[in-house]
Amino acid sequence: MVYLVAAFFWLSAGVMLRSTIRMWRDPNHIVRFTGRYGFKPDFDRGLARGFTAFTLSMTSLALAVPLIAYTDPARGVVRGPTWLAYVEGGLLLLFMLGLALQFCIAWFNRPKFLVPPQRRDEPGVWRERRARR
Secondary structure (H helix, E strand, C coil), X not given: CHXXXXXXXXXXXXXXXXXXXXXXXCCCHHHHCCCCCCCCHHXXXXXXXXXXXXXXXXXXXXXXXXXXXXXXXXXXXXXCCHHHHHHHHHXXXXXXXXXXXXXXXXXXXXXXXXXXXXXXXXXXXXXXXXXXX
């Protein structure tokens, strides 16, 4: 079962990485992502802008799943070398950082270096909603 979960995350990370590369190269590719998430349109655009950070997050999770299965921290005993537990913890921190960055990009369109070049001039959701008031 763990192998199926790991394969699912690896396949998802590969598809996301491919989409992220296409999103950075083709300005029209990001348009296909907007409207898919089911939120308000401005937040959908923000999530599409933050897809690079989400890809980072999911890729680190895909790398952490086999380590979690191998080291088996739920039983309180770490199998294998101790440094694997540190790598696992680092990957899980990277996962959480990627999610936080995605929402920072969605709300504030910052940090700019993680936003596709054609979307860097757009306002974040926060600024769009404050302008409507």
